[in-house]
Amino acid sequence: MSANTYDAIVIGSGISGGWAAKELTEKGLKTIMLERGRNIEHVKDYVNATKNPWDFPHRGGRTQKMIDDYPVLKRDYPLNEVNLDYWASDKDSPYTEIKRFDWFRGYHVGGRSLMWGRQSYRWADVDFEANLKDGIAVDWPIRYKDIAPWYSYAEKFAGISGNRDGLSILPDGDFMPPMEMNVVEKDVAKRLKEYYKELRPMIIGRTANITLPHNNRTNCQYRNKCWLGCPFGAYFSTQSATLPAAMATGNLTVRPWSIVTRILYDKDTKKAKGVEVLDAETNQTYQYFAKIVFLNASTVNSAWILMNSATDVWDGGLGSSSGELGHNLMDHHLNVGASGRVEGYEDKYYFGRRANGFYIPRFRNLNGDKRDYIRGFGYQGSASREGWSRDIAEMNIGGAFKDALTEPGSWEMGMGGFGETLPNHDNKISLDKTKKDKWGLPVIAFDAELKDNELKMRKDMESDAKEILEAAGVKDVQTYSVNPFLGRGIHEMGTARMGRDPKTSVLNEWNQVWDAKNVFVTDGSFMTSSACQNPSLTYMAMTARAANHAVELLKKNEI
Numbered sequence: 226m227s228a229n230t231y232d233a234i235v236i237g238s239g240i241s242g243g244w245a246a247k248e249l250t251e252k253g254l255k256t257i258m259l260e261r262g263r264n265i266e267h268v269k270d271y272v273n274a275t276k277n278p279w280d281f282p283h284r285g286g287r288t289q290k291m292i293d294d295y296p297v298l299k300r301d302y303p304l305n306e307v308n309l310d311y312w313a314s315d316k317d318s319p320y321t322e323i324k325r326f327d328w329f330r331g332y333h334v335g336g337r338s339l340m341w342g343r344q345s346y347r348w349a350d351v352d353f354e355a356n357l358k359d360g361i362a363v364d365w366p367i368r369y370k371d372i373a374p375w376y377s378y379a380e381k382f383a384g385i386s387g388n389r390d391g392l393s394i395l396p397d398g399d400f401m402p403p404m405e406m407n408v409v410e411k412d413v414a415k416r417l418k419e420y421y422k423e424l425r426p427m428i429i430g431r432t433a434n435i436t437l438p439h440n441n442r443t444n445c446q447y448r449n450k451c452w453l454g455c456p457f458g459a460y461f462s463t464q465s466a467t468l469p470a471a472m473a474t475g476n477l478t479v480r481p482w483s484i485v486t487r488i489l490y491d492k493d494t495k496k497a498k499g500v501e502v503l504d505a506e507t508n509q510t511y512q513y514f515a516k517i518v519f520l521n522a523s524t525v526n527s528a529w530i531l532m533n534s535a536t537d538v539w540d541g542g543l544g545s546s547s548g549e550l551g552h553n554l555m556d557h558h559l560n561v562g563a564s565g566r567v568e569g570y571e572d573k574y575y576f577g578r579r580a581n582g583f584y585i586p587r588f589r590n591l592n593g594d595k596r597d598y599i600r601g602f603g604y605q606g607s608a609s610r611e612g613w614s615r616d617i618a619e620m621n622i623g624g625a626f627k628d629a630l631t632e633p634g635s636w637e638m639g640m641g642g643f644g645e646t647l648p649n650h651d652n653k654i655s656l657d658k659t660k661k662d663k664w665g666l667p668v669i670a671f672d673a674e675l676k677d678n679e680l681k682m683r684k685d686m687e688s689d690a691k692e693i694l695e696a697a698g699v700k701d702v703q704t705y706s707v708n709p710f711l712g713r714g715i716h717e718m719g720t721a722r723m724g725r726d727p728k729t730s731v732l733n734e735w736n737q738v739w740d741a742k743n744v745f746v747t748d749g750s751f752m753t754s755s756a757c758q759n760p761s762l763t764y765m766a767m768t769a770r771a772a773n774h775a776v777e778l779l780k781k782n783e784i
Contacts, residue, residue: 231257231478233775234500234515236485236530239336241748241764242521243463243471244379248772249519250476254779257513258471259483259502261522262313262332265339267464271454273307281306301713303329303340308453311340317663326671327712328525334481336523337715338462340452343433343580344605345385346758347376347396351591356754359599362553362648363724365753366734369396375766382470383461383765384439386581387431395428395586395758401436403429404445407575409567409608409636410583413697420696425588430581430605433461433761440466447577460580482506484664488518488543488744490535496743496784497543503664517743517775517784521768524554524749525654528720529669531731531738531746532656544721544731544738544746551655553648553722554673555755557714561683563690564639565702567608574610574633582607585640585693587757589685598681600647602757604690606640638699642686645757646711647678648719673711683709716760718752736771743784745771 232254235245246258264270278284285307287299297315298304304312313330320328331337350369357364373396380399387400406414406429414427434445442458442465451460458465471477482505489499489512499514520527528551532542539545582605588594589601611634652673660668675683687706694702724730727739736751738744747768749760778784 229512230514231255232515233257233517233519234259234513235519235521236500237336237521237523237526237748238334238463238468238479239331239521239523239748240338240341240463240761241768242336242519243338243467244765244768245519245521245747245772246471246477247467248769249517249776250471250474252772252776253476254517254776255476256471257478257480257515259485259500259513260334260479260481261484261505262334262481264334264479264481265454265464267458267469268456271456274450274453274456276307297327298329300327300708301329308340311452318668319660319662320668321657321660321670323670323672324674325710326673327710328671328717329712329715330523334479335463335468339454339464341761342759343451343460344584344759345380345383345387345431345433345762346584347398348372348756348758348763349394349396351394352754352756352758355600355756356648361599361754363722363726363729363753366723366725372763372766372770375770376762378769379762379765382440383433383466384435384442385431385433385762386436388429390426390428392426392428392586394591398431400431401439404432404434404436404579404581405429406583407579407608408573409570409638413608413638413699414583416697417693424592425585425693427583427585430584432581434459434580441469442466445580447579449578449580451580484666485522485530486533486666488520488530488534488741489514490538490543490741492538495741497741503666505664508664516779517745519772519775520744520746521748524717524720525669527746527748527750528654529656531721535740539740543744544740546740547727547729547731549650549722549729550731551720552650552653553719554652554654554671554711555646555648555718555752556711557643557716557755557757558646558675558679558683558709558711559641559643559714560708561644561686561690561706562604562606562639562641563687563694563702563704564637565694565699567636567638567699570636583640589689596681596685598678600645600678600682600757602642602644602682602686604640604642604693606638608636608638610634610636638694640690640694642690643714643757643759644679644682644686646755647676648722648754649676652676652711652719654720675709675711680709716749716755718749718755718760721746721750722753723751724753735774736767745775747771
């Protein structure tokens with residue numbers, strides 16, 4: 226085996242790339258994992274993980290220079306000084322917005338597995354069947370029974386804490402003991418159960434924070450600093466879980482600063498033979514060769530790589546023969562919900578800073594409910610007490626003000642909706658060859674927006690949140706619905722969807738590119754629909770499933 230030849234190449238090191246590397250190396254394949262950004266070593270490079278708010282010059286906020294340097298990131302919470310270097314540079318890596326799309330990226334080893342929200346939910350049969358029943362887009366080529374064993378496999382390794390709630394819309398998994406709701410959440414959940422006759426249950430979130438020691442990782446310490454990198458390894462990330470497992474095999478090589486510009490396609494064999502890489506530090510070009518390529522650069526970047534590949538065979542790039550590559554871009558739409566004040570718990574508090582909240586699963590367009598839109602949404606939220614940073618209008622100076630701030634403030638409860646976005650051929654990305662990034666590469670152009678179905682859904686997401694909180698006794702409930710733009714969920718999906726027919730999809734049921742069967746795409750780009758649950762657990766399970774299939778085919782000399 227030459228220096229640049231491996232059994233497998235994994236492009237990207239985020240949640241799905243880390244899983245691909247783990248699975249392929251554990252099955253004996255010499256594998257190289259290519260990451261376009263810098264290396265971040267577990268524990269050693271979590272430089273802000275143990276700092277307090279007062280250790281930061283601007284107490285964790287943002288400066289005018291940061292606002293100027295990050296015109297996209299400034300649109301939401303990611304722009305702050307505590308982990309700014311985890312987010313991709315808007316100036317180095319620009320993109321074109323034909324329609325507004327808030328694209329928040331992480332270009333480093335571990336990708337967004339270091340910054341994700343960790344909510345981890347299975348899909349149900351209704352989610353995999355929805356496109357077929359609704360006559361939307363194309364049918365998923367798999368059903369829940371096909372992925373259920375792989376959900377279990379992923380949960381057991383990643384460490385998902387949660388309660389077995391017995392809900393058909395949200396199948397139970399192989400969970401660690403759940404985190405607890407606080408006293409207000411427990412009482413509200415009880416009231417909702419009585420009021421809605423169990424049709425709108427409130428449960429503790431299912432999260433990739435371990436509650437017991439697991440695989441040389443220490444259980445969650447309730448610091449709620451997850452997105453700074455966890456020195457305890459308490460939440461699932463590439464660094465804490467899949468990368469150590471892959472490295473332990475002795476079969477993995479990690480190459481950071483490696484921008485994959487295209488997959489090398491062999492017209493004679495109709496397979497990929499490797500990839501071309503631009504070194505992000507030296508601008509030198511290299512080629513790496515392998516029998517299998519796993520594309521896990523994240524939804525948009527994976528489509529970008531496919532569009533740049535095999536253009537001498539297909540104008541639209543590798544996987545474009547169906548006309549669907551780059552299309553059907555989805556995200557969960559959010560920034561809509563409600564909050565209010567809770568009375569009567571002034572003598573109650575909670576322990577630590579729980580890195581989790583409650584979840585209300587989808588209840589619309591189920592159990593006989595019929596709306597003027599299809600699909601549905603879930604809610605995530607929490608109850609908490611105001612802290613020392615609150616404003617006390619009656620006081621603003623002196624000893625009485627200081628004394629007041631030593632006592633916690635009033636209880637508040639809030640929740641926000643996560644709505645399903647339908648796959649739509651018109652929601653798409655393309656290459657903008659008139660604009661270049663820092664490395665002289667063409668950038669992505671976004672042309673996607675919420676359509677009528679999502680806009681109708683948002684009305685219910687707002688009004689139902691108010692109704693639920695008021696039914697639970699929450700006072701002074703205020704609703705909000707702002708920034709109805711895609712990207713803000715940071716759950717990009719679609720662009721290289723799975724399907725049953727190569728004429729209408731990019732990938733088959735095993736995540737293989739129809740036009741190059743040794744190329745597997747297992748990040749969010751494979752998603753045929755979006756459901757309303759957080760998608761990362763599905764990426765993990767599908768990656769493990771695809772890697773197992775890839776190795777089986779390799780053993781049979783079928784790829």
